[in-house]
Amino acid sequence: MGNRGMEDLIPLINKLQDAFSSIGQSCNLDLPQIAVVGGQSAGKSSVLENFVGRDFLPRGSGIVTRRPLILQLINNKAEHAEFLHCKGKKFVDFDEVRSEIEAETDRITGSNKGISNIPINLRVYSPNVLNLTLIDLPGMTKVAVGDQPVDIEFQIRDMLMQFITKESCLILAVTPANTDLANSDALKIAKEVDPQGLRTIGVITKLDLMDEGTDAKDILENKLLPLRRGYVGVVNRSQKDIDGKKDIRAALAAERKFFLSHPAYRHIAERMGTPHLQKTLNQVCKSVIPQESCTKYTAAALSLDVILL
Numbered sequence: 001m002g003n004r005g006m007e008d009l010i011p012l013i014n015k016l017q018d019a020f021s022s023i024g025q026s027c028n029l030d031l032p033q034i035a036v037v038g039g040q041s042a043g044k045s046s047v048l049e050n051f052v053g054r055d056f057l058p059r060g061s062g063i064v065t066r067r068p069l070i071l072q073l074i075n076n077k078a079e080h081a082e083f084l085h086c087k088g089k090k091f092v093d094f095d096e097v098r099s100e101i102e103a104e105t106d107r108i109t110g111s112n113k114g115i116s117n118i119p120i121n122l123r124v125y126s127p128n129v130l131n132l133t134l135i136d137l138p139g140m141t142k143v144a145v146g147d148q149p150v151d152i153e154f155q156i157r158d159m160l161m162q163f164i165t166k167e168s169c170l171i172l173a174v175t176p177a178n179t180d181l182a183n184s185d186a187l188k189i190a191k192e193v194d195p196q197g198l199r200t201i202g203v204i205t206k207l208d209l210m211d212e213g214t215d216a217k218d219i220l221e222n223k224l225l226p227l228r229r230g231y232v233g234v235v236n237r238s239q240k241d242i243d244g245k246k247d248i249r250a251a252l253a254a255e256r257k258f259f260l261s262h263p264a265y266r267h268i269a270e271r272m273g274t275p276h277l278q279k280t281l282n283q284v285c286k287s288v289i290p291q292e293s294c295t296k297y298t299a300a301a302l303s304l305d306v307i308l309l
Contacts, residue, residue: 172281
């Protein structure tokens with residue numbers, strides 16, 4: 001199926017995801033998704049916000065993402081957001097989107113930093129996005145804080161495994177550049193379920209925070225710990241930028257300037273940055289879905305129309 005066919009398929013996939021979530025059932029179809037995995041403070045939230053071009057995700061210390069967030073990005077002339085659990089309501093203020101994510105998270109998990117595998121479905125329509133479905137998952141941790149259960153590390157791992165073991169799930173493994181890549185939690189868990197690296201794309205964040213005189217050139221050139229699909233470097237906003245409400249468009253311009261001007265990265269600048277990462281994910285999603293799956297999704301969506309009448 002060509003790219004046009006895949007674009008036509010995306011609304012059907014979104015309908016299936018929403019329908020099964022709304023009735024509390026898991027879907028036995030392996031729907032194409034991109035799971036975003038990484039340790040706490042790896043920069044996952046900033047990567048997703050750069051994709052959307054808006055601040056909309058909860059932030060704070062400890063485990064902030066406590067339920068899977070299924071984020072459906074849909075290219076559209078007008079910009080707004082919709083939640084599956086708020087039928088008929090359009091959110092145009094993305095501060096309200098953040099508040100709703102926090103409130104809906106607490107509704108299921110309480111406010112004690114516990115987690116739940118019941119997803120929140122959020123759809124964002126915007127002229128600034130490419131058609132993608134991403135799943136934001138809790139950051140991996142090793143230590144329970146507050147009144148979290150002592151086995152929180154294994155609870156999070158089990159939740160991640162529910163998504164990334166599926167053959168149709170791409171794994172966006174996010175690792176900060178100022179840590180040892182060999183100890184990356186994201187790459188370790190990705191290698192367990194995708195040993196050949198067919199479904200894993202590495203994302204290296206915090207390149208601007210590396211010690212002076214060091215760089216991640218060997219990683220980004222796919223020489224240090226090679227991945228079949230390679231690595232993409234991104235530069236997110238700093239905490240100071242976030243606190244100061246720095247516009248994401250200005251941040252993306254600064255990211256572009258960083259790669260073009262950095263002596264270690266300017267030769268690969270066209271393969272770095274958030275816009276390139278979005279395009280890569282969009283193209284890979286189209287390439288990994290076999291023809292028979294397209295037929296299966298279409299048939300399932302048509303059947304669903306009959307069931308929901």
